[in-house]
Amino acid sequence: MTKPTMLLTAILAELVIIHAIRSVDTIYPDTDAIPIHTLMLVLPPDTSVSATDVTRAALTQLWWITTDLASQTANVRLLDLLFAQRHWRPLVYTAARGLRPAVEQCSLDVVQWWYAKRAERQMWFADVKREWIVDLVGSSSVDRAGVLRMFKWYCEQVVSAAGRNVVHDEALLANAIVCGCKQRDRALLEYLDSVCGSAMELPANQNWTWSAVNAAAANQDLESVEWILSRIGSTGAQACNKRLIQELTRGVFASGSLEMVHWLQTTTLVFPVTGGTRLAGEIDLNDAVNGASIGGHLHLIRWAIQEQNLVKLDPATGKIPRYLTVIVDLDQVVKEMNPGFVAVLEWWTTAGNAARFGIQVTGTMASWTVRQPLLQGNVAFAEWWLVQSSVFHEYTNVEMVADAAVGGNVQMLDLLYHKAGSAFRYHFNEPEIVNLMTEHGQIKALEWWKANVKSPSLMSCFHPMSLAKAGHNGHVDVLDWWKKQYDRLGQPLPLMPPEVLQHPSTMGQLDVLDWWKANVPDAVAQIDRLWQDMSPRVTKWWFKHGKAVRTAGADKSWILHAALHGNPIMLAFAFDANGIGPGIPRDAVHVDLVVRTACAHGHANVLEWLAQHSGLPFTFGTAAVFVAAVAPLLDASWNVIEWWAGRVKEGDKRCMVDMKELERKFQLIPKGVEVWPQLLKYLE
Known part of the structure; x- marks a missing residue:
């Protein structure tokens, strides 16, 4: 069998x-x-x-x-x-x-x-860019073992290949240490130790060193705290040790751990290189209270002040001694938005404890500070803010309503409309609010408006352009919702601008395009040109369903668009759609312009396709080499020059150039003298 x-x-x-x-x-x-x-x-x-x-x-x-x-x-x-x-x-x-x-x-x-x-x-x-690795090391959504493997590879294959060491790349080293502390990634810190060895001294006068010790303490990671403090070097004045202690204290209290606080109380810290010390028991009240406030830990604030573990209150006034200055920055509390931050805000302000204990609270509460918790729909914060808005005037009422509309937070909208007074209700007269709900696909918020806001009416606020932005975001459901509103009135949708099809086309939202074809076919039929920023599959959709598009033919700008984005398959499709192929005069398709576009953006794969597969009269002349070599000055890469040099070495006559003429061009531009020798290295 x-x-x-x-x-x-x-x-x-x-x-x-x-x-x-x-x-x-x-x-x-x-x-x-x-x-x-x-x-x-x-x-x-x-x-x-x-x-x-x-x-x-x-x-x-x-x-x-x-x-x-x-x-x-x-x-x-x-x-x-x-x-x-x-x-x-x-x-x-x-x-x-x-x-x-x-x-x-x-x-x-x-x-x-x-x-x-x-x-x-x-x-x-x-090469892989340093910022990609920095972002990866700081990510909390990926496997840390994978991060370490990628970081090792980058240091060994890219950094070392450039004749450098990670210890000499301060930006990379700094981000790796700070992120390693934030993510509690001991393996990453140990790898840095193994690579850098005794050469790694952390500067006492740099923000990133302070951030690292703060993050390690806030994560209750004593091992990393001691690792950092033992490596503080001589760079920077000894006075910088004071800032390190400040950030350490704030981090310890931001952790919310009384065990960490007891460690700080009982430990004498020594900085071996600078000889600085901090004696056990020396905890600054200002740093402790700010750290606990930022961490959202009300129990530690009470422990420090009310229970008098860090300060003895004046028996007569019940306030902290006059020689102490404690200023709590509420802006930082809101920015961090740690769990419990609203309770901390209320304790200091609404409950009057700042005045009770003789402590000053500050904060501009600028719009960019308070906007994030409101966008996240934090109703408890909104209620606190409504009480405090008479003190902080930066964030306007209309912005608050608009943010609730964008987030589709019905509970927040209800609070602002029914409980916050006429100052807020006035802003519900703005048509912009309904259009924001539409753009972001917030159907529940639209239903809330329909049920609660009688004037102006929902229909009078509607603007067709909001459907364009809804299509941009792929919200087919909100298109359906608005059509049903007009159907109930026995009316068709208003005349639509071409943007309602342009936005989903450039974003690849085929479901949205299908919806328009099924529900408003005339809008699709009237489009007689296509937009550049479209994928091949959207392009094919238009050739299948757009009658006027088929009649008009493909836009020649697609060809340059394909070269710009490094997509030879789309380039082939654009050529085919325009009837371009062998025997077509080069001027008819501007081959030189396509070549220069690919050169300027470092797309060697487009050049390879033109040279091997297009059947067009391809040449890579002096102008193309010049553009490709100048591109690195504009933050492009040398990969096109590497491709060209390989073709020259293979004897491809289409890529031969007049080197004297090329050198003359480089002598006429700033930094051209520097670029020329680098270009010649590729031909060696």
Whole structure:
């Protein structure tokens, strides 16, 4: 009896894929083509990465499955499959949309795949950027073991390759230490120790050192606190130790842990390098109270003041001694929004405890300070704010109503409309409020308005442009809701501006476009031009459903748009839509402009496609080399120059330039003399 196998035979798998491809409407690839993608990945190993007609056809059909997409989904096998088919289907990749997501997801195997292809001169892109690694190290949403692997790789492969060490890259080192303390990532701090060794002295006069010790203390991470303090170097005056103690104290009280407070009370801290010390029991009341307030820990504020553990109150007045100055910054309390922060605000202000104990509270409460808790729908904070708004005038009433509308917080809207008085109710007369609800798809808030606000009426506030922004955000449900309101009145929707279709088109919101076609077909039929910022699948949607678009033909600006965004598949589609191919005069498609656009933005993959697959009269002349070499001055990369140099070394006559003329061009621009030697290195 033959043992069954879990693998499809190559012939059967190919037949299934052919049938699946023929059954898929590629306008909706995200759902309809998932089975094809799955089938491609279960092909027998000996054929899954080979250049068979079927896999080639599948990848040609599945134009949205790009190198970037495979990188985003951490699928190295799919990357191999795409790479094997690159001669029939050009690779579509950009560092921003493919490499960066791989870094953000800690997909080290994907990042290494990219670098391996670059080493083979099959792909061209700039190095992983330091800020990507900094963002990753500070992220709380990824696996810390993965973060450490990616950080190690970056230090060893990118930083070291540039002839540097992480200890000499203060920005990277600082962020790694601060984030390591915030995330309680001991493994990261230990790695820094192993790499930097005795060379790592933390400066006592830098904000980031203070932030690190504060974060470690707030996280109740004594080990990291001691790690930092033992490495304080001689950089900065000894007086800076005072600031370190201040941040340490604030962090300890922000932790909310009485155990941490007792540790601080009983520990003498010594700074080995500077010789500074802090004796046990020396706790500054101002730092303690501010730290506890920021942390939202009312019990520690009471412990310090009411229970007189850090201060002896004047028996006659019940206030702190006059020689002490304690100023609590309420702005910082609101900015941090730690659990319990509203109770702290109320204790200091509404309950009158600041005046009772002789403590000053300050805070401008500017709009950007108070806006965040209101946007998050914190009704308790809103109630506190309504009492305090007579003191703090920065945040206007209309902004408060608008933020409640954007957040769709019905409880907040109800509070402002029914309980906050006429000063707030007046702002519900603004049509902008209804339109904000519409733009953000807040149907419950619209229903609340309809039930509570009688004047002005809901319908009189409506503006068609709000549907454009709702479409931008993909809120099909709010489009349905407004149509039903007009249906109940027996009226059609008002005349719609083209923006209601432009916004969803540029954002790839096919569901929204489908809604307009089904409900207001005339709006779709009248569009006779397309917009540049559209994906290939949206473009295909318009050619299928837009009658006037089909008649007018494709906009030539698509070609430049494809070059601008490094998408040779879209470039091929734009050429095909315009009837461009071999034998077409180069002036008809502005090939030189396409080349220069790709050069300026570092898209070597577009140039490779033009050179190998377009069939157009491609040349890479002096002007193109000049643009590509100047681009790094504008924060682009050298990858196009690397691509060009490789072509020159291979003897590609289309890429030969007059070097004397090119050198003359560089002598005419600032920093051109610096760039020229760097360019020549690529030709060595």
